[in-house]
Amino acid sequence: MMARIGSAGQAARAVPPAIEVSHLTKVFGGRTAVSEVSFSVASGEAFGFLGPNGAGKTTTVRILATLISPTAGSAVVAGIPVGPDGAAEIRQRIAVMPESPGLYQRLTVAENLEYFARLHGLPRPRERITEALAAVGIADRAHDLAGKLSKGLRQRAALARSLLSEPAVMFLDEPTSGLDPVATREVHELIAGLRERGVTVFLTTHRLEEAERLCDRVAIMSTSLRTIGRPEDLRAELFAASLDVTVASALPEPGQVFGGLPAVQGWKAAGRPGGGPAGYVVTVTDPARAAPAVTRALVAAGADVLSIARSRHTLEDVYLELVDGTEGSPR
Amino acid sequence: MSATIARTGAVVRKELAELRRNRLIVVTAVMLPVIFLIGPTVTILRIKASALSATLDQRVDYALFMPLMVAVLVPAVMSAYSVVGEREQGTLEPVLTTPVGRAELLTGKAVAVFLPAAVLGYLVFGVFVAITQLAAAAPVAAAVRHAPQLPAALLFIPLLAAWAVWAGLAISTRVSDTRVAQQLAVLGSLPPVLLAALMSFQVISATFALAAALAGALLAVDCGACLVVARLFDRERLITGTRPSRRITEKEN
Numbered sequence: 001m002m003a004r005i006g007s008a009g010q011a012a013r014a015v016p017p018a019i020e021v022s023h024l025t026k027v028f029g030g031r032t033a034v035s036e037v038s039f040s041v042a043s044g045e046a047f048g049f050l051g052p053n054g055a056g057k058t059t060t061v062r063i064l065a066t067l068i069s070p071t072a073g074s075a076v077v078a079g080i081p082v083g084p085d086g087a088a089e090i091r092q093r094i095a096v097m098p099e100s101p102g103l104y105q106r107l108t109v110a111e112n113l114e115y116f117a118r119l120h121g122l123p124r125p126r127e128r129i130t131e132a133l134a135a136v137g138i139a140d141r142a143h144d145l146a147g148k149l150s151k152g153l154r155q156r157a158a159l160a161r162s163l164l165s166e167p168a169v170m171f172l173d174e175p176t177s178g179l180d181p182v183a184t185r186e187v188h189e190l191i192a193g194l195r196e197r198g199v200t201v202f203l204t205t206h207r208l209e210e211a212e213r214l215c216d217r218v219a220i221m222s223t224s225l226r227t228i229g230r231p232e233d234l235r236a237e238l239f240a241a242s243l244d245v246t247v248a249s250a251l252p253e254p255g256q257v258f259g260g261l262p263a264v265q266g267w268k269a270a271g272r273p274g275g276g277p278a279g280y281v282v283t284v285t286d287p288a289r290a291a292p293a294v295t296r297a298l299v300a301a302g303a304d305v306l307s308i309a310r311s312r313h314t315l316e317d318v319y320l321e322l323v324d325g326t327e328g329s330p331r
Numbered sequence: 332m333s334a335t336i337a338r339t340g341a342v343v344r345k346e347l348a349e350l351r352r353n354r355l356i357v358v359t360a361v362m363l364p365v366i367f368l369i370g371p372t373v374t375i376l377r378i379k380a381s382a383l384s385a386t387l388d389q390r391v392d393y394a395l396f397m398p399l400m401v402a403v404l405v406p407a408v409m410s411a412y413s414v415v416g417e418r419e420q421g422t423l424e425p426v427l428t429t430p431v432g433r434a435e436l437l438t439g440k441a442v443a444v445f446l447p448a449a450v451l452g453y454l455v456f457g458v459f460v461a462i463t464q465l466a467a468a469a470p471v472a473a474a475v476r477h478a479p480q481l482p483a484a485l486l487f488i489p490l491l492a493a494w495a496v497w498a499g500l501a502i503s504t505r506v507s508d509t510r511v512a513q514q515l516a517v518l519g520s521l522p523p524v525l526l527a528a529l530m531s532f533q534v535i536s537a538t539f540a541l542a543a544a545l546a547g548a549l550l551a552v553d554c555g556a557c558l559v560v561a562r563l564f565d566r567e568r569l570i571t572g573t574r575p576s577r578r579i580t581e582k583e584n
Contacts (some may be wrong), residue, residue: 067567068567091429098425102425104345104349105420114341119342119429121334158425235519
């Protein structure tokens, strides 16, 4: 899928962590954008950074990319402390793909990349450009003006630009923002390719399914860090195990059916008012033990069972549980 | 050092390539010199051989001063766009995440504006002098040829252009709107021009020493301007539009 264009990312894998953030805080005037955020990202990890608008995601990325300075706290990126002495060296080892591709519209794709290759001081820039464009599948568009490209192709060109310097850490800020589903899938494949190459990927996104699909771990921000972990662990942490039960019609006495069953802690009706099928969410301690008992109880009560399945909580459920109501808080 | 030259050269090449591709900018950048060429040339060509010495001197003063404006207005407007324009286009942030230093970026941008401005300035003067020598009445042509402003103009074209470039860049790093930047840059480029105008029109007695002192002062300012503008160029302010914290930016390269 993605052509291999270098090994810097793999080399960096031997030096964990790629990013270490400690009590990072950023205040703009009297407005706190990021408050006491601490986390670390291992080399080669794909890390999702989630949060509502104004949660401080972009501010955090900009601090880590040495574009802005923190008000308090510290960070280490690619083994170099973020600060006045290490800023230039960090910029040698990272790549940032902002939400807007930021291409020069009147230059061709190749000219855009050549400019950045020379700013990075890369040897053999022409070869690197050819390889980077091939890696993102737009080698045949090298001589097209950037301003004539579709949004998806611009994103690819921006990604190719980010690949040029074989960064150890790549920051991707909303890389699929505004893309159609096909272009989104293509960008996902490219990001998955980065992971395979061992590049540390720091992905800022609103798209929870994107983070769930692409990231080893996610952090959920809302000015401060709300939680961090693998998506499945966060689900387990936040939501009790439960069974989704659907029967042909509402049970006359659901408390009597579900009460006292082994491994069952409680139940609640789950929508579908009216005369059609009825749903119940049964909270359990052990789904494997509870499911047969619930089935038997329903059958014994004369219910027509349509389905019994273990409840699946998405990352979106986790996200909404943690940040619901904070949308629009200061960035 | 070679890396610095390479990065600065990359900025120059990119800026010039963008300039070449933007026909509107090229056309408008050429229109201004044409206007500043036509006026003085017509003025000189209309002077009769029998004109009084005072009238001749006055019109030659005017004719030799006006083309100087080309060397100021063109670079002021273009350099005023160069940072704030990139910010508005969204191309500045990716550039600032590369290892390019502030001085490298600004010097590259300055050179890319200075070169065409200086070339245009000399071209306008060259064409003006050539036309007057070929088509003006003999005493008028001689007056132009022997005017002290002629060698002075050759010296002041690059100095004034460099001043205008740095004034424009300084303003471009601190304002958030291209139109405001361009208006302020034109205003900011005027002080040395006003001084030159006072000398050209002999409001101030234009001695060699005064002209040399002004040229020396301009040269010193032009040489030191890169450092001053580099200090004004702040990544955090440019990216966020807010006053930066000093922890990183003070020693940032």
